[in-house]
Each structure stands twice: as C-alpha cells, then as structure tokens.
Amino acid sequence: MVAPLITLTTDFGEGSLYVAEMKGVILSLQPEARIIDITHSIPPQDIRQGALALEQATPQFPPGSIHVAVVDPGVGTDRKIAYACIDGRHYISPDNGLCGLLVRRHPPSSLIALTNRRYWREPVSNTFHGRDIMAPAAAHLCLGAPPADLGEPLAELTRLDWPDVRIEPARVTGEICAIDSFGNLISNIEDHLASSLGPADRLEIRCCGRVIRGLSRTYGDASLGQCIALYGSNHRLEIAIVGGGARQALSASVGDVVEVAAAPHEGRRP
C-alpha cells in the first residue's frame, strides 16, 4: 500500500528554495513520501487566497491526504500552528484562517495545536516554521503517527476574514475573490445564489463598469473579445473575455464589486 500523499500550498513563489527545503525535510524523515505541489503562487501573506486554494484543490485529493499550507505572516509570534481533520483529510497550517473556507462546508472532526517539540526539527528557527514544525509534522503523520501525538487539543480554529455576499430580493452583490492565470475574474457568488434570481438568460451582471446580459454556458459559446459571465468549474460566477484576459480588459482587481440582478420583465417596460 502506498503512503498517503502530502501536498504543499505556500506563498513562497514558484521555484522558491524554501519549498525545496521543506521537501528535503519531509523526505529525510519519510523517504517514501509522495509530495504534490498545489501552488506556491499565493500572493505573499494573502491568507484569503491561501484559503481559496485549499478549498478549490484539496477536496480533489484522496481522503487521508496530508495537506500542508504555509501562508504565515505571524511566523515566530504567539500564533498557533494547527492540525485539523476536515472531511477525512489532514491539514497542517498556521492557525490564521487558512482553513476557514474548508470548515464552512465541513466542521473539523479533530483539532490539535502543534506543541509537541518531539516532532519538530531542531533547532527551530523563528522565521521558518514551515520547514521546522509543519514539514516534520506532515512526515510523521505520513509515517503513521497519531495526530493527537502532535500536541494538545485546540478548541477552535481562528476564523477567516471573508467578504460576505449581500442578498436582496432581486439582487446579489459580491466581489471578485480571485483572478486566474487566464485573467478570468472569479467572484464569491456561488451558482445557486445567482440562479435563485431567475433563469440564466434573464440575469444582468455588472462588474467594473460592464453590463453583461445573460449567462454563457462556456467560453467558446461567444465570439472572440466578448465579455461574458458564466459559472466556472468551481460553481462560482465568473467574468471572462473570450480568447483574452478580463483582468486587463476591465482593469479589474480582487475586491471589485460584482452584482447580479434579475433583469426587469420586458412586458413591464413602458
């Protein structure tokens, strides 16, 4: 039987030597570990983007996988490091909200603060707990250590500061919460919220000064250069430019408002 997978999600940057150091530490303890990079392109210290990455990617991995996430502006301070078991998967991260979107869907079945120095790499630096505490913890879990041995029970996780969607009778207002490498603008409005307003062809979407009438089914259904709205592969409303990048075309940024409204009935117009 193969050892459980270990995944890494960090804000260290693709090609970062800090990532390589973590892999070396894991493989020195558990030579059979199989390590998968989820991403190292989280913007520096951006806990929200880290939380989104964990929510989008980690549920695709097999139950039992060990997910390590390091977006850690508070490294070396008194912030805790947490182990959480969420939906049958193991998460190790600073306790700063990184698992905040995951726990909205599945409350954690186990929470531990990583306080047991026996599982740390010594000496522990003040600036790199990913290497000195989180990587060894993941390796030990992969070797079969019981999570409870990693430290002491933790009452609850720190909550994530996450923008709420405002829901009104004929309008849902959210914001751009992520932008992918194609420049697609991904909102925090989930498909069921938008579709509750009416049929897809009667919705009116506003974002960065553009008004889009109706939802498209996929990118290739509209003509090159057209600005469209659609439900993306992770069930969120997104705005795209066919064959181009909406980020640049709309000068859009994370945090910009996205509004979905039910179009007024044609018949009611004077």
Place this chain on the structure above:
Amino acid sequence: MVAPLITLTTDFGEGSLYVAEMKGVILSLQPEARIIDITHSIPPQDIRQGALALEQATPQFPPGSIHVAVVDPGVGTDRKIAYACIDGRHYISPDNGLCGLLVRRHPPSSLIALTNRRYWREPVSNTFHGRDIMAPAAAHLCLGAPPADLGEPLAELTRLDWPDVRIEPARVTGEICAIDSFGNLISNIEDHLASSLGPADRLEIRCCGRVIRGLSRTYGDASLGQCIALYGSNHRLEIAIVGGGARQALSASVGDVVEVAAAPHEGRRP
C-alpha cells in the same frame, strides 16, 4: 512493476490551481500514478506552442507513458477530445491540432474520441474538461483500461495550422516558432534543411535586421554579447546572443522571419 507515467502539458500557468485539481482527480482514481509536469507555461490558448512542447518533450519519456495536453480554447463546444497512440506513447488532448507536429513524424496507430461517459468525472463542467474528462481518462489508462473503451473510433485528427518553410535553390525561409527562457530564438528550420545549402561556415542567416555569417557550434564558442546562429539541441536553427537574450536584443517575436542563404563564393566576387 511501476505504473506508467502520466505527464501534463497545459496553458494554465505555473502554480495554477487547475493543475492541482487535475492531479487530485488522477490520484483519487489511481493512487499509484506518478505525474510529471512537462510545462504549464504554454501561452494561453496557443495551440502551436502546445504542439511544439509535446514534440520536444514527450519523445524523451518511456514508451507507454500517458501524455495529457490541455490547451483548449473550444472547451465545452462541439470540438472532440481525442486519444491517440503515437510512436508507442498515449496522448489525450482536445482534438484541435495539439498532436499535429507529433503525427508528422509518426502516424497514429490508434485514434479514439473520448465519448464514454463511464470514464468521466460527474458532473462534467462546461469549462474544465481537463479535470472532468481528460484527467480521469489518463487515470483509467494508467490503471490498465484499454484505450478502445474510452469511446468511439475517430477517423483522423484535426490538422495543426503550422507555418511552412519555403525552400528555394540557395535559400531557406522560415520563422521564429518559439523563444526559450534564455531568450534564444528557435526557428522552424531543421538542421538538414539549412545544411543542404552548404557548409556551416558559408551560410548567411538573417533575422530581425541582423546578418550572421556562419554557424557556431555552441554558445561558449563566441564572445559575450555576440549574435550567433547555431543548431539547438532539438535540431532546429536558432539565433542567440552569447551570455544574453536575443529576444530583447533583437526585439524578436514568434513569427518573425528567419532566412538562411548560401553565401556567395568568395572567388566570384568582383
């Protein structure tokens, strides 16, 4: 015996969460899969660059490897998804020309349209068939599923729109077809075409206003800053600046003309 390798080639960007989702889907179906990233830096929706990547990298992998390529501007439309067996290797990609350079060298021995929903991840999104159709197909092949089970026979692959090289008695005219991270300009002129014009030291290469006399053997054979032409490691004529980047120095782009001519015989000069 180890499971066959699965490689991934996409235009999702390094560090893209879409890549991580595909890996999770593969590993959930086939936990022993070994996944290698070929590249995720294909420019968005650039099928030619995707075709070049497959041609350059995949023949280096062992026969039996499973190569998944996702550059898919037509996702969710009626374009097909193809399985092709080419030179003993398995390819899964949208049928849009991505395998077009490979099949020039080796006609496919088997072609299947991926229509068997039993091998798909449900529900299938309209915008991410890489995750929902291609990744599961690769995992099932890796588990030993016969390719014919993935769908129905496909008569032929869509051809790649690829720039031809013009061959004249004393001249070969092509274009820059790729630029690597060093800024080296890689042309679509293969070494045998250029060398048929005469000995390497008698060739004259023109590109972006520069005239280069004779071919160099390697980068370090010329002095720093010199603009040289040579045959690269994949048998194509390339233009380079020693210790620098030709892309910037020559303001070069993919598509710029590259011309190779036999230099006039010295003796004939008046």
Place this chain on the structure above:
Amino acid sequence: MVAPLITLTTDFGEGSLYVAEMKGVILSLQPEARIIDITHSIPPQDIRQGALALEQATPQFPPGSIHVAVVDPGVGTDRKIAYACIDGRHYISPDNGLCGLLVRRHPPSSLIALTNRRYWREPVSNTFHGRDIMAPAAAHLCLGAPPADLGEPLAELTRLDWPDVRIEPARVTGEICAIDSFGNLISNIEDHLASSLGPADRLEIRCCGRVIRGLSRTYGDASLGQCIALYGSNHRLEIAIVGGGARQALSASVGDVVEVAAAPHEGRRP
C-alpha cells in the same frame, strides 16, 4: 527499498521544456527514479545563485541523494563536467564553481570528470549537456553504477568566485548575496560573525541608505512597514520590510553593501 532521490537545480526557468526533457531521459533509463525540483529559477548563467541554491537546499535531503545542477554558460566548450561526493551526497554539475559553497563546509570525498561516453545519451548535442550527459549520469547512479565508472579522477573543483566578508574590530562588511520572493535581502554575513560584535540590540545595520538599530527576532515582532534586520532561517543576516518587500522599498540589488557595526556605548556619548 526505494531508489535514491534525484534533484534538479537549473537556470532554465520554471516550466522550461529543457527540464522536462531531462526528466524524460532520467525516467527512460531508470523508471523508478523519483525526481524533485529544487528550483529552475536561477537567473540565467548566474553561477553564484546556483551555488547558493545548492548550499541552502541540498543538505536538507537524505544522504545518498543525487543532486544535478545545470547552470552552464560554458556548455560545449572544454569546461569539464564533474561528479563530486560531498557530505554523503552526490553532485553532478559543470565544473564551474557551482559546488563552491558546499565544499567550503565539507571537502569532497570523491571527484570524477564525466568522460565515459558509455553513460552518455547519443548523439550528444553541443548545447545541452544537462540532457545528454548529466541526466543519464544521474540515472545510472540511481541504478547503482559506481561513481568511478562515470569517468576519470579529477584533482580538484574549479573555485567559486564569491564575495568575501570584511571583518574589522567593531564592524563587519558584506553584501546582499540573494533576494527571496518576499523581497527579503539576504546577506553573506553569517550570524556568528555579526553576533561576535556584541548583543543583538546593540548592533547597527546599514544597507541601501537605511540604518537599522538592533536585530529583530522574527518578522511579526515589528510593526507593518518597518525595516528590520534579523537572522534568517539559514543563519545569514537579512534585511526585511514587515509585510512588504525590501527589494522594492530599498531599491536593493544583489551586490549592494551590508554593514554591521557595534553601536557606540551610550555612556560614551558627550
């Protein structure tokens, strides 16, 4: 028992097809090889940054690992390709100083020039020995070939051109030797050199026009936007902006001077 790890460190760029070619060559010879990317983001032809990467990352990997490093401006010329056994780990690289920082700590126990063509991929290109000589050598070592079979004994490695730290009675002067993806400025001044000048709160650090009084313990110990100095996770003095990037804020570059001085005793001030 698992096969030894093979790691790759290059200046090819993340997502480079040259990296994929090397992986294909390795896996074609040794299908059970497990390949870890250390980084492919070494600036082109920057041997010093390559040496730093090897020094920082490779000692974290298990003894017996095979580390391949390709930063190779002299490819195809008469520079040698070296195998070195350093601190129980195997290194394959052009003999151009890449292992220069490693051998300062641990003299190599074995040195071989890779001259045995039996272990090369044929035909050998003039421009890509990473693929045609170094990757096959790594695969053969991974399969159990004795290092001595790779070629002939090599008397010594080419030295690395490395900036020295100037040590005076109350002052240590070095320079920025690396900048990480957070924009932290990492100097060539090791912690023991700086701490020999006096207690951490009495040190005065000068860099790019800034004067920093005292060392911080970690990033989160100072307020947002503050410019601090601290010992990083690899025991070198570094300069950082809390929650920001020092590279931009200080317009800093590799090579800029970093000076540490013992602050004058308060009591002596007039």
